[in-house]
Amino acid sequence: MSERTDDGQKDGETVLEVHDLTKVFGSGETAVRAVDGVGLSVKRGEIVLVMGPSGSGKTTLLTMIGSLLKPTTGTIRINGLDITSLHESELTKVRRHYVGFVFQSFNLLESLNAQENVEVALNLAGNAGKGARNKARQALVDLGMKPRLKFKPKALSGGEKQRVSIARAVVNDPQLILADEPTANLDSKQGHDVVVLLRDIAKKEGRTVVIVSHDHRIREVADRVLWLEDGRFKDIGRLERDPVCGMAIEAEGAPTLQYEGRTYYFCSVGCRGEFEEQPAKFVAVGTPSAAQSPISGD
Ligand SMILES: Nc1ncnc2c1ncn2[C@@H]1O[C@H](COP(=O)(O)OP(=O)(O)O)[C@@H](O)[C@H]1O
Ligand SMILES: [Mg+2]
Structure with missing residues (x-):
């Protein structure tokens, strides 16, 4: 793949x-x-x-x-x-x-x-x-x-x-x-x-x-x-998008956080901390947010 x-x-x-x-x-x-x-x-x-x-x-x-x-x-x-x-x-x-x-x-x-x-x-x-x-x-x-x-x-x-x-x-x-x-x-x-x-x-x-x-x-x-x-x-594993900085990151081993039933992946604990403080800022309602469209590995 x-x-x-x-x-x-x-x-x-x-x-x-x-x-x-x-x-x-x-x-x-x-x-x-x-x-x-x-x-x-x-x-x-x-x-x-x-x-x-x-x-x-x-x-x-x-x-x-x-x-x-x-x-x-x-x-x-x-x-x-x-x-x-x-x-x-x-x-x-x-x-x-x-x-x-x-x-x-x-x-x-x-x-x-x-x-x-x-x-x-x-x-x-x-x-x-x-x-x-x-x-x-x-x-x-x-x-x-x-x-x-x-x-x-x-x-x-x-x-x-x-x-x-x-x-x-x-x-x-x-x-x-x-x-x-x-x-x-x-x-x-x-x-x-x-x-x-x-x-x-x-x-x-x-x-x-x-x-x-x-x-x-x-x-x-x-x-x-x-x-x-x-x-x-x-090998490229599954890539995800950090909803805070927008960076592409490998899902495996990345810091994660559960929010409203979803798992979000982050490039660093810094970005995770920022997300934790104000998740709504990074998860747009009604529009597909960055994190909702994982980047498929090929
Ligand atoms: N001129 C340098 N002297 C010593 N170490 C260096 C030098 N340039 C890069 N490095 C080290 O080599 C590694 C790779 O760096 P770099 O190629 O800049 O990575 P990236 O561009 O992927 O962030 C790092 O550990 C960095 O600290
Ligand atoms: Mg560089």
Whole structure:
């Protein structure tokens, strides 16, 4: 019923191949195996969502795939190129041309406007002048940002900032887009818009998209969902939605509470405490509440 492994279908063009990847932080008694023997294969145009509790190694995995962090052992191939064997100067090229990153906190340069933020990515990749300016502009216009081209980040909403960062991620035309909790700082409407944009990037533009997130809405567009726990992929059990924070969580082992004949599941005792204080706030009467629609494991 669930995807234990991470092998995509065997046909089609494989864009990302990760083999036996490990990252150990520190050494001796205090060593942390943040990623512990992970394998993954993702095709062109495919959207893979990696879920898992906080601290399970999601960011570590994604930053290694994006060549921002060196693995302890294992290999990562992007378009057949083994990036784990490359020198730093070559890795810079990989980051600029092969991969686009979308971060939870947007990581925009505050002193530059939206268009300039996108233009910088082009400049770093060796594309300058009027051509770069026009390309940056078009990337933003394509994402509905025409009225905001000259706005600095502080004048943009969270959703608009994330559009700028998506434009920046795709502008050099990389095959692989990596997104770390891309909707975590957005309200529900803006989060939904970002999910739709990521879907279009994969399905209309044929890019490969790997997203790590707790956000259950991303399940709706993902071709595959993988569950990372203690640095390893494991079977997805039954997933439930925390009615307080909306996070997708594995039912097994989660803190629970009975309320009006139902069992509710929580990501933490903190969320359970909040629910306990004012359950009515989280259980909407007459409308299907988050908790009433468990997310089925597949
Ligand atoms: N730079 C680092 N140095 C030491 N430990 C780290 C570092 N980055 C992450 N870790 C540890 O690795 C584990 C996985 O972290 P992370 O990948 O950030 O998880 P997630 O993104 O799933 O919340 C955690 O135990 C975290 O404390
Ligand atoms: Mg993280």
